[in-house]
Amino acid sequence: xxxGSPTDERRSIRGATLRRAGLLVAGxxxxxxxxxxxxxxxxxxxxxxxxxxxxxxxxxxxxxxxxDQVRRDYGLDQPLIAQYFAMLGRLLTGDLGVSYALKLPVxxxxxxxxxxxLLLAALALMLAWILAxxxxxxxxxxxxxxxxxxxxxxxxxxxxPHFWLAAVLIAVFSVGLGWLPPVATGTLAGFVLPVVxxxxxxxxxxxxxxxESLLDAMQQPFVVSARARxxxxxxxxxxxxxxxxxxxxxxxxxxxxxxxxxxxVVVETIFAxxxxxxxxxQAVTLRDIPVVTGVVLxxxxxxxxxxxxxxxxxxxxxxxxxxxxxx
Amino acid sequence: MSDLELQxxxxxxxxxxxxxxxxxxxxxxxxxLAAAFVVFLLAxxxxxxxxxxxxxxxxxxxxxxxxPSLAHWFGTDESGRDVYSxxxxxxxxxxxxxxxxxxxxxxxxxxxxxxxxxxGRIADFSVNRLVEVLxxxxxxxxxxxxxxxxGPGPVTATVAVGLSTAPGYARIIxxxxxxxRSSQYVEAARVLGRSPARIIxxxxxxxxxxxxxxxxxxxxxxxxxxxxxxxxxxxxxxxxAAEWGAMLAAGRTYLATAWWMTVFPGxxxxxxxxxxxxxxxxxxxxxRGER
Numbered sequence: 001x002x003x004g005s006p007t008d009e010r011r012s013i014r015g016a017t018l019r020r021a022g023l024l025v026a027g028x029x030x031x032x033x034x035x036x037x038x039x040x041x042x043x044x045x046x047x048x049x050x051x052x053x054x055x056x057x058x059x060x061x062x063x064x065x066x067x068d069q070v071r072r073d074y075g076l077d078q079p080l081i082a083q084y085f086a087m088l089g090r091l092l093t094g095d096l097g098v099s100y101a102l103k104l105p106v107x108x109x110x111x112x113x114x115x116x117x118l119l120l121a122a123l124a125l126m127l128a129w130i131l132a133x134x135x136x137x138x139x140x141x142x143x144x145x146x147x148x149x150x151x152x153x154x155x156x157x158x159x160x161p162h163f164w165l166a167a168v169l170i171a172v173f174s175v176g177l178g179w180l181p182p183v184a185t186g187t188l189a190g191f192v193l194p195v196v197x198x199x200x201x202x203x204x205x206x207x208x209x210x211x212e213s214l215l216d217a218m219q220q221p222f223v224v225s226a227r228a229r230x231x232x233x234x235x236x237x238x239x240x241x242x243x244x245x246x247x248x249x250x251x252x253x254x255x256x257x258x259x260x261x262x263x264x265v266v267v268e269t270i271f272a273x274x275x276x277x278x279x280x281x282q283a284v285t286l287r288d289i290p291v292v293t294g295v296v297l298x299x300x301x302x303x304x305x306x307x308x309x310x311x312x313x314x315x316x317x318x319x320x321x322x323x324x325x326x327x
Numbered sequence: 328m329s330d331l332e333l334q335x336x337x338x339x340x341x342x343x344x345x346x347x348x349x350x351x352x353x354x355x356x357x358x359x360l361a362a363a364f365v366v367f368l369l370a371x372x373x374x375x376x377x378x379x380x381x382x383x384x385x386x387x388x389x390x391x392x393x394x395p396s397l398a399h400w401f402g403t404d405e406s407g408r409d410v411y412s413x414x415x416x417x418x419x420x421x422x423x424x425x426x427x428x429x430x431x432x433x434x435x436x437x438x439x440x441x442x443x444x445x446x447g448r449i450a451d452f453s454v455n456r457l458v459e460v461l462x463x464x465x466x467x468x469x470x471x472x473x474x475x476x477x478g479p480g481p482v483t484a485t486v487a488v489g490l491s492t493a494p495g496y497a498r499i500i501x502x503x504x505x506x507x508r509s510s511q512y513v514e515a516a517r518v519l520g521r522s523p524a525r526i527i528x529x530x531x532x533x534x535x536x537x538x539x540x541x542x543x544x545x546x547x548x549x550x551x552x553x554x555x556x557x558x559x560x561x562x563x564x565x566x567x568a569a570e571w572g573a574m575l576a577a578g579r580t581y582l583a584t585a586w587w588m589t590v591f592p593g594x595x596x597x598x599x600x601x602x603x604x605x606x607x608x609x610x611x612x613x614x615r616g617e618r
Contacts, residue, residue, distance in 0.1 A: 175583045255465070266560065287475060
């Protein structure tokens with residue numbers, strides 16, 4: 001495909017972007033199918049009779065009739081391959097099965113929890129971005145002391161485990177100073193500590209990546225020419241290099257969101273917040289398999305969607321990527 | 328091993344064309360401190376009785392909940408046990424879990440990486456898809472799935488953390504092996520008629536060894552954090568054990584009155600992670616000829 005006129009070129013670029021989007025969606029569907037399949041067969045490795053588990057475990061001494069009834073109700077008397085296709089069929093209609101422990105549809109159960117967790121993750125992602133950008137811009141290109149300090153802060157932040165950071169924050173701000181509640185209260189104040197707990201380690205990771213690309217961008221000719229035009233050092237950083245520095249971090253946002261959802265398991269448990277993470281932990285402890293499978297699929301869905309979106313966003317933010325695809 | 332460390336590792340290598348600053352022959356002060364901390368951890372692992380000040384399991388109800396002092400550096404817990412000595416006693420378990428999990432993740436990652444880079448196009452395609460799928464189980468999620476299947480406990484937790492780090496390692500190792508595969512010395516060996524097995528064992532793996540060692544160093548800290556998180560959630564080592572995550576979980580109840588039961592075991596985890604990261608970066612710099 002050789003670009004002739006500018007319109008031709010634009011059309012071919014648009015075509016390439018559409019093709020790319022098609023590929024991404026196909027890839028996303030494949031990943032979701034594979035996650036569902038992998039989870040389904042992994043769950044079959046669990047020793048013990050699922051019918052027993054549904055009726056409250058081996059200690060419950062369920063009668064043979066009750067066991068048979070449950071096997072019929074849940075389709076457990078069918079051959080494995082039939083169960084597998086039945087599961088895929090139900091997934092396509094958004095049916096995630098029924099919780100063993102709560103006897104409620106998993107889709108309803110998780111639907112009620114998803115909003116809170118996504119809000120928590122989104123706030124944490126935003127705060128992490130602000131902290132990371134601030135740190136990277138402040139500490140880059142200012143000599144050895146600032147960059148060593150910046151690097152130290154990044155490594156330390158990235159090394160903080162959620163469960164420990166949460167405990168220390170509670171000890172200082174709730175027990176010591178009494179400023180913020182130690183458990184989530186549903187108010188804004190109750191959100192502060194969980195969001196900070198999730199954001200700080202992530203900011204450490206993001207800042208490391210941003211700083212590398214910021215250093216790279218600052219050696220580009222356009223920075224020199226902006227400086228020669230008389231812009232201040234900070235002005236150049238704010239106006240010209242942030243976009244470059246953000247690109248690798250944008251493409252990491254899918255990863256970051258997945259990481260935050262996994263971190264929500266710990267944070268929601270510590271701050272006693274309702275949400276996907278805490279539901280997942282309870283389900284793991286109770287071996288409530290439909291709920292575990294449901295959360296895993298939901299997180300995979302969010303992760304996959306985010307990956308597609310960030311890939312397209314990077315293409316929109318960086319014209320070079322579009323042109324590469326066009327040739 | 329998280330995907331981000333992967334990004335870091337690649338970012339670091341991408342930045343290698345930047346001019347290296349001359350710093351004389353002295354190693355950085357951070358590297359020295361990190362090395363000293365690792366020596367302390369190794370001493371606590373090999374000979375905890377020499378590093379500890381007291382018997383970690385000696386119960387003294389009269390001394391319960393003492394705040395940090397000269398007699399009890401990190402204070403005492405609800406049974407009057409010395410927290411510093413328990414932290415020292417827990418070093419071996421925590422390090423063992425972290426190192427084993429990293430080894431499992433690396434071994435799997437290496438296997439997948441070799442398969443992808445030397446097994447032909449179909450193998451490469453399949454491994455890449457598999458890694459992509461595994462990335463859709465972010466962080467602890469894969470580990471929790473493993474625990475649902477095999478039940479909680481320290482061994483399952485270790486294997487689970489190892490498994491969840493494997494896809495990240497596989498992706499980086501594949502990238503490095505592909506680069507080595509297309510190098511001239513491998514081409515030369517191929518022209519000389521060496522068998523693929525011999526090329527891999529004599530030429531490729533020795534050259535991949537240092538980068539993989541660096542990866543392992545960077546990954547151990549994260550593995551310890553994840554394993555401790557599982558212990559903290561009650562799915563790994565259980566509280567009577569002096570493992571750091573389990574100690575943190577035990578201290579949770581007394582957070583309002585005895586902060587030292589939580590702060591110090593956590594500081595050990597943070598210190599270990601920082602030390603391994605700093606050492607890993609120093610090794611990376613050495614690998615490309617900087618100080």
